[in-house]
Amino acid sequence: MENRFNRRDFVGAASMAGAGLALGFPNISFASGSDTLKPAILGGAKAHPEIFPAWPVIGQPEEKALNEVLKSKKWCRLGSAKVDSFEEEYKKLTGAKHCLATSSGTNALYTLLGALDIGPGDEVIIPVYTFIATYNVIALNYALPIFVDTDIESFQIDANKIEAAITRQTKLIMPVHIGGSPANLDKILEISAKTKIPMIEDACQAHLAEWRGKKVGTLGLAGAFSFQASKNLNSGEGGAILTNDEKFAQACYSFHNQGQGGRSISYTSGSIGTRGTNVRLSEFQGNLLLAQMTRVTEQTNIRTANANYLTKMLNEIPGITPAKLYEGTTRSAYHLYMFRYDSSHFAGLSREKFLNALTREGIPCSEGYGMMNKESYVTGLAKNKHYLNIYGEKTMNQWLERNHCPQNDKLTSEQSVWFFQNMLLGPRSDMDQIVQAILKIQKYAAEIKKG
Numbered sequence: 502m503e504n505r506f507n508r509r510d511f512v513g514a515a516s517m518a519g520a521g522l523a524l525g526f527p528n529i530s531f532a533s534g535s536d537t538l539k540p541a542i543l544g545g546a547k548a549h550p551e552i553f554p555a556w557p558v559i560g561q562p563e564e565k566a567l568n569e570v571l572k573s574k575k576w577c578r579l580g581s582a583k584v585d586s587f588e589e590e591y592k593k594l595t596g597a598k599h600c601l602a603t604s605s606g607t608n609a610l611y612t613l614l615g616a617l618d619i620g621p622g623d624e625v626i627i628p629v630y631t632f633i634a635t636y637n638v639i640a641l642n643y644a645l646p647i648f649v650d651t652d653i654e655s656f657q658i659d660a661n662k663i664e665a666a667i668t669r670q671t672k673l674i675m676p677v678h679i680g681g682s683p684a685n686l687d688k689i690l691e692i693s694a695k696t697k698i699p700m701i702e703d704a705c706q707a708h709l710a711e712w713r714g715k716k717v718g719t720l721g722l723a724g725a726f727s728f729q730a731s732k733n734l735n736s737g738e739g740g741a742i743l744t745n746d747e748k749f750a751q752a753c754y755s756f757h758n759q760g761q762g763g764r765s766i767s768y769t770s771g772s773i774g775t776r777g778t779n780v781r782l783s784e785f786q787g788n789l790l791l792a793q794m795t796r797v798t799e800q801t802n803i804r805t806a807n808a809n810y811l812t813k814m815l816n817e818i819p820g821i822t823p824a825k826l827y828e829g830t831t832r833s834a835y836h837l838y839m840f841r842y843d844s845s846h847f848a849g850l851s852r853e854k855f856l857n858a859l860t861r862e863g864i865p866c867s868e869g870y871g872m873m874n875k876e877s878y879v880t881g882l883a884k885n886k887h888y889l890n891i892y893g894e895k896t897m898n899q900w901l902e903r904n905h906c907p908q909n910d911k912l913t914s915e916q917s918v919w920f921f922q923n924m925l926l927g928p929r930s931d932m933d934q935i936v937q938a939i940l941k942i943q944k945y946a947a948e949i950k951k952g
């Protein structure tokens with residue numbers, strides 16, 4: 502370890518406030534005679550007084566890209582070239598054979614399900630720990646979303662529980678690479694091969710993440726990405742599909758363009774599916790993405806370096822456990838930095854109060870996703886008139902029963918904490934200050950708890 506951190510050194514230093522000691526971890530120091538050892542919530546100075554890097558990062562390339570499209574007066578991808586160029590570049594960046602840009606990540610997933618003709622009576626397996634869009638695209642097709650519980654150590658779908666969720670109705674397995682870290686793809690690919698049920702990766706948070714040296718989104722039948730404003734590659738809204746399957750790529754193109762045929766196949770040939778919509782990306786977004794792509798590799802490298810450094814330090818703090826990366830992970834995108842908080846090492850300080858204290862230190866944080874399977878908009882599906890018509894009351898009640906996810910309940914109700922990708926884009930000292938903030942809160946946890 503580059504900087505050996507010893508928690509006892511901190512405690513020792515803390516009790517000698519004012520001595521201006523460099524701690525056992527030399528990058529974490531406290532100014533002499535100051536109140537920097539006290540948590541901000543108890544009147545001390547903030548561990549992180551500056552603001553974290555703003556997102557997105559923009560400059561001349563982005564201005565030029567948008568102006569260029571504006572002046573060209575060609576704002577739609579049809580008959581124009583910028584979205585085509587973006588698709589070419591994203592293919593090169595990811596190693597996929599085919600790329601199709603869409604108007605959002607949700608619509609990338611919707612297009613994938615449309616091209617697969619997922620519909621009433623079909624079941625699709627998803628993690629319970631995900632953004633609502635993963636669920637919505639299934640419900641929009643009147644198919645049944647089947648939740649699989651979370652591996653509490655990784656925050657990812659528990660791949661060992663997927664097989665038990667498969668029935669004769671299962672048409673698709675759709676893992677999500679939550680936080681930009683890959684799900685256990687070895688296991689999921691093995692199940693997909695064994696059962697011949699296709700796998701589609703929801704890689705909406707996982708730009709440039711890798712599994713055994715291959716970019717995620719390219720390992721199953723297809724992958725979906727989001728370029729929504731918060732994402733590591735961003736055009737405000739936007740999305741993309743990657744696939745190595747030529748025929749499937751044509752079906753996706755057709756679906757996203759009103760079912761009018763693939764790039765080179767007209768719908769009059771009847772060789773492509775019978776449904777479609779318009780979820781095309783605009784030329785503005787295509788060209789903006791090309792400009793943002795000149796930054797994405799370097800930004801990803803900075804996040805990786807900072808996240809690795811932070812993980813080493815947080816691993817030394819009792820009660821803080823960074824999310825595990827599976828052995829096949831050769832790169833996480835770190836769209837989120839996720840860890841578990843154990844209040845028993847913080848004098849029983851609730852997670853809510855811990856998050857509040859961290860925020861006061863100048864460290865933005867969140868408890869992250871909750872129990873999606875228990876949200877009323879999800880359980881309400883069992884009472885939806887169309888679902889009752891298609892599946893009947895008994896099946897819908899059984900569906901509610903099938904959706905129990907006890908590990909996810911535990912993770913989301915007590916333990917999960919997130920930091921955001923932009924917090925990993927600054928200098929290393931930002932990471933030191935995050936650690937400093939947590940240590941201060943730990944030391945004064947009993948006092949904070951009373952407040």
Ligand SMILES: Cc1ncc(COP(=O)(O)O)c(C=O)c1O
Pocket residue numbers: 605606607608631632634635677703705706726727728729738739740
């Ligand atoms: C896991 C996941 N799936 C799907 C989506 C949907 O993407 P979009 O917001 O671009 O529609 C998101 C976006 O937040 C996501 O995080």
